Amino acid sequence: QxxxxxxxxxxxxxxxxxxxxxxxxxxxxxxxxxxxxxxxxxxxxxxxxxxxxxxxxxxxxxxxxxxxxxxxxxxxxxxxxxxxxxxxxxxxxxxxxxxxxxxxxxxxxxLVGGASLWVLSGKSDAEYKGAAAFLNFIHDPKTALFWSTNTGYIPVTKSGFDFMKSNGFYDKAPYKGREVAIASLTxxxxxxxxxxxxxxxxxxxxxxxxxxxxxxxxxxxxxxxxxxxxxxxxxxxxxxxxxxxxxxxxx
Known part of the structure; x- marks a missing residue:
């Protein structure tokens, strides 16, 4: 890129x-x-x-x-x-x-990079319920912490970033420095x-x-x-x- x-x-x-x-x-x-x-x-x-x-x-x-x-x-x-x-x-x-x-x-x-998640039309109510539950799971700040800890990628929501920052995630190694990506994107x-x-x-x-x-x-x-x-x-x-x-x- x-x-x-x-x-x-x-x-x-x-x-x-x-x-x-x-x-x-x-x-x-x-x-x-x-x-x-x-x-x-x-x-x-x-x-x-x-x-x-x-x-x-x-x-x-x-x-x-x-x-x-x-x-x-x-x-x-x-x-x-x-x-x-x-x-x-x-x-x-x-x-x-x-x-x-x-x-x-x-x-x-x-510019932010990476893949996207799509919810397509024409599915059953049960499938949409499952998709909604999955998206809610991804949106959870604790999930953002787990995601960034294990992948190195940025959190995909502001609430996730704020949660990680308030918990001192970016204050010391091995994660210190990853907050620069947020500064660049914003x-x-x-x-x-x-x-x-x-x-x-x-x-x-x-x-x-x-x-x-x-x-x-x-x-x-x-x-x-x-x-x-x-x-x-x-x-x-x-x-x-x-x-x-x-x-x-x-x-």
């Missing part, structure tokens, strides 16, 4: 139509925002040996590299906080900070851009982003060429999605 989070905290759009919220005719535009500068800087730092590419295919992913002290800084999900705490090398001192922004930037909220009131991203087949666009970033770092294309290709191929994905719903408008 490198592209998505950077763009959000800098209040830069991923796509037109307020990141797709205002219409199915949204098209990508990260090839002409501050994100171009960011990818350019990443490439310069990579060429200078200041950053490394880590993956399981190369024998060690970035979380493992950080936990063993191979890398000094990583940008990753708060969900990896627990993994680092459990696997870090003995005596390693580390902490958590919000994602950096360029000088002169007014920081905006980052750094500002959401703007038309930072409220989220609603683009059809977005996972395919993410895959295309990965392909083009690999091409950029392998010196197969320039930064601008790679991002232009990302937009071109991504727009084709969006166009196909739009054609799936002719004459439809988003709620």
């Amino acid at each position: 490198l592209m998505e989070q950077f763009s959000a905290i800098h209040n830069q759009p991923i796509a037109t139509e307020n990141n797709g919220y205002d219409g199915l005719n949204a098209r990508l535009e990260m090839n002409k925002t501050k994100f171009v500068q960011y990818v350019g800087d990443l490439k310069k730092w990579y060429d200078a040996g200041l950053i490394k590419i880590k993956s399981k295919d190369l024998g060690q992913d970035m979380v493992q590299a950080f936990a063993t002290g191979t890398c000094q800084v990583i940008m990753t999900s708060v969900g990896d906080h627990g993994t680092v705490g459990k696997t870090q090398k003995e005596g390693m001192s580390w902490d958590v900070a919000e994602l950096p922004v360029y000088a002169g930037t007014e920081r905006k909220n980052s 750094a500002s009131e959401p703007t038309e851009i930072t409220r989220g991203i609603r683009l059809g087949n977005f996972t395919q666009i993410r895959a295309e982003f990965g392909t083009q970033m690999q091409a950029i770092f392998a010196n197969k294309v320039s930064v601008q060429e790679g991002l232009d290709t990302l937009v071109k191929n991504g727009d084709a994905i969006l166009d196909r999605f739009q054609q799936t719903y002719p004459g439809k408008t988003l709620p």
Whole structure:
């Protein structure tokens, strides 16, 4: 989510139509925002040996590299906080900070990630009763404490966060630092851009982003060429999605 989070905290759009919220005719535009500068800087730092590419295919992913002290800084999900705490090398001192922004930037909220739970129509009353009981269980602050303790992820409700905070959850290791994720998500009131991203087949666009970033770092294309290709191929994905719903408008 490198592209998505950077763009959000800098209040830069991923796509037109307020990141797709205002219409199915949204098209990508990260090839002409501050994100171009960011990818350019990443490439310069990579060429200078200041950053490394880590993956399981190369024998060690970035979380493992950080936990063993191979890398000094990583940008990753708060969900990896627990993994680092459990696997870090003995005596390693580390902490958590919000994602950096360029000088002169007014920081905006980052975007929440993760899966969603849906309750579908057409089920029996008994099934809905069971679904309601499950959702009430998830909403319980004590469940939030159990969830965050064992997964590293943030609580999904404010009541859960307040309960955990009042019980000193974030005051000491191994959980200290996870509250930074809440600060990042609530750094500002959401703007038309930072409220989220609603683009059809977005996972395919993410895959295309990965392909083009690999091409950029392998010196197969320039930064601008790679991002232009990302937009071109991504727009084709969006166009196909739009054609799936002719004459439809988003709620």
